[in-house]
Amino acid sequence: MRNIFQFFIRIFAFVRKEIIVILRQPRLVFSLILGPFLILLLFGIGYRDTPRTMRTLFVVPDDSPMLPVVEQYATQLGQQISSQGIISDPAEADRRLRNGEVDLVVVVPPDPAATVRNNEQAIFNLYHYEIDPYERAYIEILGRNYTEEINRLVLLNAAEQGKVEARSIQEQISDAREVASTARIALEAGNEEEARAASQQLTEDVGVLAVAAGSGLALLSGVDTTVGAETIQARMEAVQQMAATLNSDAATAERAQTAAAVESELTAVDSLLSEYEELDSQVLISPFGVNTLSITDTSLGPTDFFVPAVIALLLQHFAVTLAGLSIVRERQDGPIELFRASPVSAFQTLVGKFISYLILTLALGAVLTALVVFLLGVPMLGNWGHYALVVFVLLCASLSLGFFVSLSAKTDSQAIQSAMVILLASIFFSGFFLALYRLWGPVQVVSWALPVTYGINLLQSVMLRGQVPNIILLGALILYALVLFLISWWRLGRVMARQ
Amino acid sequence: MTPTRDKPATRRDEAIRTHELSKKFGDIVAIDRVTMTIPRGSIFGFIGPSGCGKTTTMRLLLGIYQATAGVVEVLGRSPDQFTTDDRQRIGYMPQLFVMYPDLTIWENLNFAASLYGMSPRRHKRLRDMLELVELDGHEHKLARNISGGMLQRLSLAAALVHDPELIFLDEPTAGIDPVLRNKFWEHFKQLQSEGRTMFITTQYVGEAAYCDYVGVMSGGRLLMVDKPGELRRRALGGDVITVKPARMLDFPELRDLRGQSFVRERKVTINSDLSLQLVVDDTGTALPAVFSWMDEHDIGVESAGEFNPPFDDVFVMLLEQERAHEESHA
Numbered sequence: 001m002r003n004i005f006q007f008f009i010r011i012f013a014f015v016r017k018e019i020i021v022i023l024r025q026p027r028l029v030f031s032l033i034l035g036p037f038l039i040l041l042l043f044g045i046g047y048r049d050t051p052r053t054m055r056t057l058f059v060v061p062d063d064s065p066m067l068p069v070v071e072q073y074a075t076q077l078g079q080q081i082s083s084q085g086i087i088s089d090p091a092e093a094d095r096r097l098r099n100g101e102v103d104l105v106v107v108v109p110p111d112p113a114a115t116v117r118n119n120e121q122a123i124f125n126l127y128h129y130e131i132d133p134y135e136r137a138y139i140e141i142l143g144r145n146y147t148e149e150i151n152r153l154v155l156l157n158a159a160e161q162g163k164v165e166a167r168s169i170q171e172q173i174s175d176a177r178e179v180a181s182t183a184r185i186a187l188e189a190g191n192e193e194e195a196r197a198a199s200q201q202l203t204e205d206v207g208v209l210a211v212a213a214g215s216g217l218a219l220l221s222g223v224d225t226t227v228g229a230e231t232i233q234a235r236m237e238a239v240q241q242m243a244a245t246l247n248s249d250a251a252t253a254e255r256a257q258t259a260a261a262v263e264s265e266l267t268a269v270d271s272l273l274s275e276y277e278e279l280d281s282q283v284l285i286s287p288f289g290v291n292t293l294s295i296t297d298t299s300l301g302p303t304d305f306f307v308p309a310v311i312a313l314l315l316q317h318f319a320v321t322l323a324g325l326s327i328v329r330e331r332q333d334g335p336i337e338l339f340r341a342s343p344v345s346a347f348q349t350l351v352g353k354f355i356s357y358l359i360l361t362l363a364l365g366a367v368l369t370a371l372v373v374f375l376l377g378v379p380m381l382g383n384w385g386h387y388a389l390v391v392f393v394l395l396c397a398s399l400s401l402g403f404f405v406s407l408s409a410k411t412d413s414q415a416i417q418s419a420m421v422i423l424l425a426s427i428f429f430s431g432f433f434l435a436l437y438r439l440w441g442p443v444q445v446v447s448w449a450l451p452v453t454y455g456i457n458l459l460q461s462v463m464l465r466g467q468v469p470n471i472i473l474l475g476a477l478i479l480y481a482l483v484l485f486l487i488s489w490w491r492l493g494r495v496m497a498r499q
Numbered sequence: 500m501t502p503t504r505d506k507p508a509t510r511r512d513e514a515i516r517t518h519e520l521s522k523k524f525g526d527i528v529a530i531d532r533v534t535m536t537i538p539r540g541s542i543f544g545f546i547g548p549s550g551c552g553k554t555t556t557m558r559l560l561l562g563i564y565q566a567t568a569g570v571v572e573v574l575g576r577s578p579d580q581f582t583t584d585d586r587q588r589i590g591y592m593p594q595l596f597v598m599y600p601d602l603t604i605w606e607n608l609n610f611a612a613s614l615y616g617m618s619p620r621r622h623k624r625l626r627d628m629l630e631l632v633e634l635d636g637h638e639h640k641l642a643r644n645i646s647g648g649m650l651q652r653l654s655l656a657a658a659l660v661h662d663p664e665l666i667f668l669d670e671p672t673a674g675i676d677p678v679l680r681n682k683f684w685e686h687f688k689q690l691q692s693e694g695r696t697m698f699i700t701t702q703y704v705g706e707a708a709y710c711d712y713v714g715v716m717s718g719g720r721l722l723m724v725d726k727p728g729e730l731r732r733r734a735l736g737g738d739v740i741t742v743k744p745a746r747m748l749d750f751p752e753l754r755d756l757r758g759q760s761f762v763r764e765r766k767v768t769i770n771s772d773l774s775l776q777l778v779v780d781d782t783g784t785a786l787p788a789v790f791s792w793m794d795e796h797d798i799g800v801e802s803a804g805e806f807n808p809p810f811d812d813v814f815v816m817l818l819e820q821e822r823a824h825e826e827s828h829a
Contacts, residue, residue, distance in 0.1 A: 005618075006583075020602060025601075334593065334597030338597055338598070343583040343584075343587050343614070498563065
């Protein structure tokens with residue numbers, strides 16, 4: 001019984017000593033808690049989820065038919081394009097781009113109509129001076145959006161033009177319908193001569209209409225096939241054939257019936273054209289849109305998304321640094337010599353330090369979490385118990401890693417360097433800002449050798465999705481903590497053993 | 500090497516026993532075949548020049564280092580097999596301060612007490628220790644803010660706080676003022692009287708006089724272990740008597756004196772103040788004979804007495820003798 005009591009007294013000696021030593025450094029405690037919170041706060045305040053506006057210079061030859069078009073649309077291409085003017089000299093544009101006076105130079109194809117007539121796409125060349133791959137990708141996407149916008153404007157014009165043509169056709173249809181009505185009435189009255197004259201007129205009118213519909217509505221057909229441009233054309237052709245039979249030697253009653261059918265068909269075509277005219281040109285040219293919806297229970301901002309990762313990263317860093325410095329300092333400053341001569345064991349030393357750092361980092365995690373959730377308003381959709389469990393296991397694993405580092409280092413500067421290398425690796429490989437799937441498979445071994453990778457996954461799922469922690473990830477993290485603790489215990493035992 | 504007299508009767512009376520104990524660091528021989536036996540309840544002083552292997556020997560005895568060869572037993576057990584209880588019976592004060600600068604004096608002492616599993620009701624014991632080392636009233640000072648001497652006293656208190664049976668002190672009085680040093684030695688004597696065994700290295704050779712046994716070390720070798728008085732006799736070749744005659748002896752008188760049986764190996768020298776220094780077997784028997792010889796030759800004696808040179812001189816003499824001995828063998 002006495003021995004068990006003494007066992008815990010020795011462990012508690014380290015718990016108390018480590019806590020006192022750390023709390024005796026108020027600046028350290030202050031920077032440990034307030035530092036990370038201020039970083040998160042600044043990030044939240046400073047982050048702007050708005051697309052970059054590119055200062056854009058257009059290059060159009062003086063005699064290009066595109067000049068008026070560019071002049072008209074240069075300022076209507078959205079917030080991302082801020083027109084800095086139109087010039088004709090590509091060399092001057094290149095100079096201004098290299099001098100950083102503009103971000104983007106758009107070289108407009110000189111005669112796109114001619115190019116299209118040659119069955120080729122008219123190409124807009126976008127020049128930039130970016131070295132950041134993400135900025136390059138942004139410009140490529142911007143270029144695609146830009147040409148889509150140009151194409152959309154072309155289609156919009158075509159649609160509007162088509163509507164004008166349709167109105168003109170409708171007037172002609174109205175005339176033709178009247179002629180068909182005259183022919184039908186004449187036939188019904190037995191007035192063959194008038195009927196023949198009207199039929200002749202109708203045949204001519206319908207012939208003209210078919211041609212007009214073929215050319216005028218061709219634009220409409222190019223814009224979209226769903227509104228029935230081809231149907232109109234087919235119907236007009238059918239009307240043309242029916243009109244031709246009115247001039248035949250068929251029975252009067254049959255011809256009167258045909259005239260009525262022509263009249264009815266022209267009314268239907270007129271109705272179709274009216275329907276077409278009423279359609280919004282924007283809908284006409286882009287009948288399909290996209291709407292992305294998240295099934296998460298809340299809408300997340302970029303800060304919200306990064307907070308669990310930052311908490312995991314900071315907690316790992318604190319734990320690794322604290323534990324990383326602890327044993328190396330005992331070795332460097334000499335207390336280990338006292339431990340070797342005293343009854344204290346490697347296990348008691350390690351457990352005592354482990355408990356003290358766990359208490360400190362848990363308190364730190366609690367304060368940090370309270371600040372980000374209640375002050376920054378970061379959502380916490382999951383169960384607080386699950387959250388605490390994940391943080392606890394993450395800290396255990398990080399402390400074990402820290403002790404492993406401490407036992408590998410010869411000096412405290414080596415331990416600090418190792419902690420910084422782990423921090424750097426964590427930023428790049430943990431999924432902190434780069435999703436893990438972007439890393440080559442074998443390199444992901446590094447990711448899973450870091451507690452923070454598990455921590456980020458688990459904290460994001462608990463905080464932002466409200467899920468129960470993934471049992472495999474949690475189990476793996478517990479195993480990680482256990483294995484590294486056992487290795488550290490064995491190594492400290494060797495350090496404290498006789499030399 | 501065993502103290503020449505008062506040899507422990509049994510193994511149970513031995514606190515420390517080594518036989519041909521050696522320690523090498525790579526090719527360097529730090530400790531070379533040290534053999535000694537230290538009885539329980541004694542104060543063993545370990546003296547020798549800096550770097551001679553005193554601290555290494557102490558670490559071997561504590562089980563901090565593993566011996567390259569030889570046998571070592573401390574409290575009847577090899578340090579290899581020390582149990583927790585064995586270690587609780589041992590106190591250790593390292594040469595340098597190895598505690599925590601960011602803890603107060605009290606917290607450091609409390610930590611040391613906890614390492615030895617002392618009960619939480621140790622408040623009085625801690626106070627007593629602080630009083631002993633004259634650090635009471637400074638409990639709340641951070642160790643980083645106190646002087647080197649105070650750090651030394653704190654280390655001593657930490658080594659003694661759990662009331663160990665065998666105490667290893669590596670230069671406990673270094674940096675301590677003479678008054679406090681004397682107080683320390685009084686306390687060591689008291690601990691000895693309570694049955695504690697103490698193994699003390701010291702850079703103050705004069706402190707050897709406080710010890711029951713003194714080991715002299717040089718170049719990793721234990722040159723000799725003996726009682727302080729015996730070491731002095733070894734250095735001087737016997738007891739030394741200083742006699743100040745009323746007049747200067749003439750040559751025949753001097754030759755006659757050298758030939759007397761109480762004078763060892765004709766060793767009579769004349770000091771600069773014309774006093775005589777005689778090496779004798781035993782002061783107690785030789786001194787009356789000297790007076791008698793002076794009287795026979797009608798020579799008055801102004802003063803006479805035993806000559807006790809400082810241990811620093813004794814130490815130097817012993818080392819020089821050893822060096823001369825080695826050279827003659829070489």
